Amino acid sequence: MIQFEGVSVVYEGGVRALNGVSVAFPRGETTCLVGASGSGKSTLLRLVNRLVDAQEGRVLLNGQDVRSRDAVEHRRGIGYCVQGGGLLPHLTVAENVSLVPRLLGWAPVKAAAAVERTLGLVRLDPARYGARRAAALSGGERQRVAIARALAADPEVLLLDEPLGALDPHLRETLEDELRDLFRRLRKTVVFVTHDMYTAVRLADWIAVLDGGRLLQFGPPREVVTAPANEQVTALLGRRRADLERALSEAS
């Protein structure tokens, strides 16, 4: 469980990214953070692995204040994936995927096994892809490898910041379906940032809607779609209400 208690973040230069946010994301479930750019959704995600620290309030992971832990150690226990994947282009697929296991000091055999296992989870053949350089992959393959990298050390929590944002819509939907099944099967606590309500409805067990650094609504997708808390949430639902309702019935 990830709890935010009255969290505020002010960036250098006085930009207030989050303003008194209190919310809890249940363990083993997927929470999507939805909002326009500048809404604070990425900041909320980055609080969890201490890429950002709050000026006010606390962030608790399974009841423990994240700031009570060494930031570097803390991050190694949490899966992290960003838009475009953030793969290191000078390394191979296997080297990228085994980064966190190697940072954790795992034995090479154990790290190699983790590479095999996680590439399998994202449906890439380790024998075919392991030795390829990350730069030589297609956009979709890159995203799969990035998610495998986030999963490699088998973390309890996964933080995904618009992981599929750079892909074309068709490929994105395919990967979204795969990811939803994967997250449910592995019972990971997933925090997934997206600007797209449609993606959120398809993937999430819980949706947190943010705007201007404030939490507008938190609830299951059905509740957000059928009973938006206010006009701003309605505006974020957009004109594709029919699509969203179809996605709701498909996801359940």
Place this chain on the structure above:
Amino acid sequence: MITYFLENRGEIARLSAEHLVLAGTALLLALIVGFPMGAALTRRRRWAPWVLGAAATVQTVPSVALLALLLMLPVVGGIGARPAIIALFLYALMTVVESVYAGIVSVDPALIDAGRGLGMTEWQILVLVELPQALPVLVSGLRMSAVLCLGTATVASYIGAGGLGDLIFRGVGRGNPFMVAWGAIPATVMAVGVHLFLLRLERRLARRVQ
């Protein structure tokens, strides 16, 4: 021309080797000192304009003037190879510092963020992400320093440092164009060779990091 070469090939070879040692030593020292300096500067970016500004100023001092200054300085100065290497080192150092700094600063911030998010320490971010990504820019700087050193090393003969400049200056003094030519040709060949080799390396590295 050919006759001159055949009669003096021993001396030409010896002076070429001297030349290479002068430029090579200066370059090696510049790398050893400049590499950590450039990397450290990226962690103190507020100092960068000052350090890089000072570096650019040193480079604007004409080489003859710098050598003349060193000639008159006590302890580090005087005549011979040592002050010449110091002068070449100063020129090369600035290019190395600049290119290490520029290379690291130009690394995609998303890669650094990914590294940090995965749990790399600041040192691991430098070694595993920033330096490998900065390598092409770094080699480019090294290439420019190397060519500069090999060229400027001819002038170092002026303060008795040896090298191919000896042939050039003596040739001018005696009005012997062959002597001048056989001072200039090996220096040029070395510079062009190093330039082409490092350029190829740079292009291969650039393909790797994209």
